[in-house]
Amino acid sequence: MFVEVPIIGTGTMRDPFRPKLPAGTEYSAYIPTGKDGQPVLTNCLACIADNRPVPSDGRLFAKEDAVLSIKERDATIDVTKLKVAGAAAVEAIRGT
Amino acid sequence: MARNTLFTDNTTRADNADLGAVWDPYTGCDAGRISSNLIKPASIVNFAGQEAYNGTIPADDQWASINIQRITNGTAYVNAGVMCRYAAPSTNTGYVAAVQFNDIFIGKKVAGVFTSLASVAYTVPSTSPNIDVSLEVVGTGLEGFIDLVSKVSTTDASISSGRTGIAWYIDTGGTDNDINLTNFAMGDFTSGATTPHRSLLLGVGI
Numbered sequence: 001m002f003v004e005v006p007i008i009g010t011g012t013m014r015d016p017f018r019p020k021l022p023a024g025t026e027y028s029a030y031i032p033t034g035k036d037g038q039p040v041l042t043n044c045l046a047c048i049a050d051n052r053p054v055p056s057d058g059r060l061f062a063k064e065d066a067v068l069s070i071k072e073r074d075a076t077i078d079v080t081k082l083k084v085a086g087a088a089a090v091e092a093i094r095g096t
Numbered sequence: 097m098a099r100n101t102l103f104t105d106n107t108t109r110a111d112n113a114d115l116g117a118v119w120d121p122y123t124g125c126d127a128g129r130i131s132s133n134l135i136k137p138a139s140i141v142n143f144a145g146q147e148a149y150n151g152t153i154p155a156d157d158q159w160a161s162i163n164i165q166r167i168t169n170g171t172a173y174v175n176a177g178v179m180c181r182y183a184a185p186s187t188n189t190g191y192v193a194a195v196q197f198n199d200i201f202i203g204k205k206v207a208g209v210f211t212s213l214a215s216v217a218y219t220v221p222s223t224s225p226n227i228d229v230s231l232e233v234v235g236t237g238l239e240g241f242i243d244l245v246s247k248v249s250t251t252d253a254s255i256s257s258g259r260t261g262i263a264w265y266i267d268t269g270g271t272d273n274d275i276n277l278t279n280f281a282m283g284d285f286t287s288g289a290t291t292p293h294r295s296l297l298l299g300v301g302i
Contacts, residue, residue, distance in 0.1 A: 009211075009212075011209035011210055011211070012143075012144070012210060013143070013144045013175065013210050013263075013265040014143070014173055014265060014267055016203055016210040016211055016212040017209070017210070017211040017212065018211070018212040018215075024198070024217065026199075026215060026216045026217055027214065027215055028213065028214040028248075028249070028250040029212070029213055029214065029250070030213075030251070030252075031211050031213065032254070033204070033206050033209070033211055033254065034206075035206070035207065036206070036207050036209065037189075037205065037206035037207040037208065037209025037210075037211070038209060039211065
């Protein structure tokens with residue numbers, strides 16, 4: 001599922017900028033950064049397994065909301081297809 | 097697409113404080129050295145270490161692989177892996193795939209600032225892991241492998257070209273023997289139909 005959560009970290013290899021999720025949570029996140037490497041937003045969109053709880057300071061996105069959010073943050077991304085991988089997380093396939 | 101190897105370095109050569117002329121350390125990062133036919137950190141001053149192979153700048157769709165002979169889960173945090181699409185050594189910008197004790201992750205460094213883009217659970221074998229960690233970057237798709245098995249993938253569009261190399265991190269309290277690397281390989285991909293690389297926000301742990 002997609003959740004919008006705060007970005008934490010200091011930007012080092014030891015403490016990278018990353019989505020604020022419970023320790024051990026597997027994720028794939030979309031975190032745009034500027035030329036200085038700093039995140040341009042305070043929140044990010046992360047995909048986590050459906051069986052994980054939505055973080056208390058996070059917000060659940062429907063997949064359609066997620067696509068709209070991704071496009072809003074980076075108009076160059078061409079999301080053309082969505083599918084559900086197995087019974088769990090959503091996968092977005094980029095256009096070529 | 098299949099990997100097309102352009103360069104390999106089995107690190108079998110005499111001990112040397114430098115990896116060799118085809119390797120470039122990065123400004124603000126620790127360099128590597130050759131010791132007992134392995135790559136080890138030459139120092140632990142900056143904690144983050146990086147070296148890029150400068151002999152061939154591959155096509156934008158590229159890959160890099162390194163064998164991790166040793167990664168010590170001691171008193172200090174460590175990680176080790178490979179980098180792709182890295183800028184010249186004065187600019188610390190590119191993609192990294194690396195393992196740490198409990199996961200394999202993909203991230204990007206921009207101007208030396210690191211952002212983790214994806215993380216999937218993985219337990220590094222406690223002794224003599226002897227694992228090949230590799231990263232493929234195809235278009236905006238980033239995919240991390242262990243022993244050629246896909247483990248983690250994501251998408252990022254911020255870095256389009258550059259060099260390949262190796263990266264590691266040894267935190268305060270670590271030693272230069274905490275990470276031993278060998279068998280670096282890099283290249284591009286054989287031509288053919290372009291696979292729409294798996295991409296954006298790929299579900300994890302499923």
